[in-house]
Amino acid sequence: MDPLRSGLRQPEHIDALRRVWAEQHSLRIDGVLEPAQATALLGALRQAPHALVSAPPDNFAYLYWKRTATPAADPDPVLSSFSAWMGSGFVDWVSSWSGQALAPHPSREVTATLFGYGCYLDTHNDFGHGRRLAFVLGLTPEAWPAGEGGHLEFLSPDGAVERRVPGWNTLDIFDVTGQDRFHRIPILTASRERRAVSGWLYAAEGGTP
């Protein structure tokens, strides 16, 4: 099943995405999935166990809840079907407007994240490892002020900060081929539920290096 909102495959939408991407190399798409699919996905993720993961601050530190599974190994039919699409139809669709031949993670694993009270992702870039684009498929039903943390922040060398509020049924996607593409998620200081499916798309074998 293809959960992508049907209109997003129309040529005029593809052209519009192509134009924005070529200019900005970073964008947010609202209403990326069919609404019923987004709701089903959130329901399945709320039932799925996540592990609390962290890293020490010697590189960049983080603390959040994470669930990683491959489509074949995922016992949940909703998540398995969605993960299979992330590794095929999703990649093809992004390739169609980003102008790049892209590939999923070699293992086809798909990662869901949950940021709750106290969770954070310190400043880092996603450079290297063959990564071309990072994506965050937002599944956060509620909104809150940036002062409570949990927003995705892009940092510029001049000190400017671009914030993206956690979204419902949104796709944030951005180029990670530059070492100056720093971003972070400040620590959540309120009890909130920030859910997403996130990861990277890679250069396809034989694609643009």
Add this chain to the structure above:
Amino acid sequence: MMPAPHHLEPALPDGQAAELAAAAALLPLQPHAIQSPVAAGVCWRCDLALPAPGDLRAPRALAALRPLLEETIPALASRALGRTLRPARPGVGSFWALRKGAWYARAASEDVGVTALLELTGAAWPALWGGHLQSGAHTWALGWDRLSLLEARQPLSVSLLTRHVEATFLHIPLVGG
């Protein structure tokens, strides 16, 4: 009126806190979510099976833990609180740390036990950064070579730690009898 926590300081023979802190720094502490009917939180934790008495291969700091946790600290707590207490988890040494993202909230309960914290935190930071403890009207920061005794029935909270600092302690639950 809620009784204040007991603080015994210094708690250990000269040098033992330094040995324990050095041992703790080498342990693979993992993030741990606390979820129970009366408590919730996040801390970093590593539970160790204590070396058997007479195990000459055990590092000195860990070999000394068994008598410390099973005899010395229960005796100190029993004397301070006026009732007999013993370890709830004999044979286990539980090292905990508060790192960025740690917090804790425990409601009042019927628990008759005692939580002993052997504090091994060498540096202090402002309360605004979080990681400080509160029980009723009493607030304090984890310190160095100090034993804090908390009645488990009393509410306890640790404010959300928002900076990259670390507080390390041994978490020692004690029960009556």
